[in-house]
Amino acid sequence: MDQNKLPKELFEPLEHQEDTSEKIAKPSRTFLQDATRTFFKNKLAIVSMIVLIIIMLLSFFGPGMNEYGYNDQDVTRGTMPPRVAALDDIGWLGFDGTHGGEFEGATVEEATQKAYLRYDNKEDFIDIEVVNEGNGTESSATVEATYHIYEAKDMENTYFWLGTDNLGRDQWTRLWQGTRVSLYIAFLAAAIDLIIGVAYGGISGYAGGRVDNVMQRILEVLVGIPNLVVILLMIIILQPGIISITIALTITGWIGMARIVRGEILKIKNMEYVLASRTLGTKASKIITKHLMPNISGVIIINTMFTIPSAIFFEAFLSFIGLGLVPPEASLGTLINTGFDYLRIYPFLLLYPAIVISVIMIAFNIVADGLRDAFDPKMHK
Missing domain, CATH: 3.30.30 (Defensin A-like)
Known part of the structure; x- marks a missing residue:
């Protein structure tokens, strides 16, 4: 059929429309927004974070919720x-x-x-x-x-919410005071990782060559010194307590983070955007802080979150064997040590600090798992 002979009434003008094939239906999200969205989809991680927030609030306000001090002794009210x-x-x-x-x-x-x-x-x-x-x-x-x-004991109108220990000290107050100390040591370890470990590993990985060799030999020497040996040396010089643990963590606690950061820096320091920045004359310090560190921030955050429960267990272990805090100072380790001595006759002295330290360690590990999934691009949907 000859198309030129068709009546014009069969044809209608086509209105111009935008090409929708490349139109973005939704606003694009940044990597951080994707990570946040993925994390908040993890209900178990959110519940764990809420639990941790509650425990932190109780560690700050719990000791002041009754009239007893954490070291108020009265043997007449012992083991209530x-x-x-x-x-x-x-x-x-x-x-x-x-x-x-x-x-x-x-x-x-x-x-x-x-x-x-x-x-x-x-x-x-x-x-x-x-x-x-x-x-x-x-x-x-x-x-x-x-x-x-x-x-x-004629104490009908008295209430000890978690009982008392053998010296009559209120366990509720001591539990949250001890939790405060344990969390302080945990966040101190995290801060040391972020400040010393990240800086040391970043400089070593970016500088390379002779600087990297020298810095890595120093790390190898420090790795060969067990934490327990460092603690014993601190006890000989100082006394058991927070200061000894703090110094021990400062000496050896950041080595793992430094090695991880160095490995990540070595992987990405020769990528195109880093070479371009170097070619434009950007200072090394700015390349590290503006280009390299943001790209390994996920690895840093995840390893920091795993450091916190390890530090809590480290303090509890040292206090349990008598190398950490010593009574009358309270920490989860010293409370567990005291409760262990009375386990058969007064199990509640061990039960509550054991529950708190277990919940803290499990919750931090679940949150760390959630962050690991959130910073994994393969998990983003």
Whole structure:
């Protein structure tokens, strides 16, 4: 068919429209915005961060939430069990302010006498419940005793939320005071990593050549010195405490970060944008701070987050074996050490600091995992 003979009425003018093939439907996001978006999609990491914020707030404000100081000693109120006003009627929660346990004997009377003897013969304040009567020969009798120690000591209107230790010091106050000290050491280790480790590794990796060789030989010498040996040397020179731990972390705590930063700098320092900046006469210090460090910021943040729980465990371990803080100073390590000595008879002294240090370490590791995924471009959707 000849198209020139078609009637003009069949044709309509085509209006000009923008080419939508290259039109961006949504605004573009930066890498940091993508990382933030990915991180906030990780619900477990967000919950862990909220938990950490709550623990940090309690470490600051918890010691001032009652009238007891972290070192207020009164032996007359020693080893008082946890008691909370709103929960003292719910026995299974463990906040009813009573001691309890099972006692065995050849007869019920013998088992009962053991219970009375264990709880200072305060018979008027001890409830006895027979679990197994026995027969005196083939099987033992078992009784369960509940000792109302607050009433026995005429302290009905007194509440120790997490109990007291053997010297009568309030465990709630000491727990959060100890958490504050442990967090201080953890963030100190993170700060040392960021200041010394990043600077040392960045300079070593960027300079290269003879400077890098000399700096790496120094690192190898420091790597060969275990942290425990450094702590022992500090104790010989100084005394066990925060100062000794701080100096030990300053000497050897940044080596891992320095090695990681050096490796990352070596990978990217010969890329085109760095060579272009160098060609334009940019100073080395500006290239490191403006071009190299921002591109390895994800690695730095992630390793810093993993450093924090390691430092908390390091302090707790040293305090537990007597090389860290020493009583009456409080830290999670010293509280666990004290609780371990009374584990069989007063398990609550160990339970609460162990829970706090476990939650802190797990939460920091989960947040670090979330940050690692957030700074991985493959995880961005």
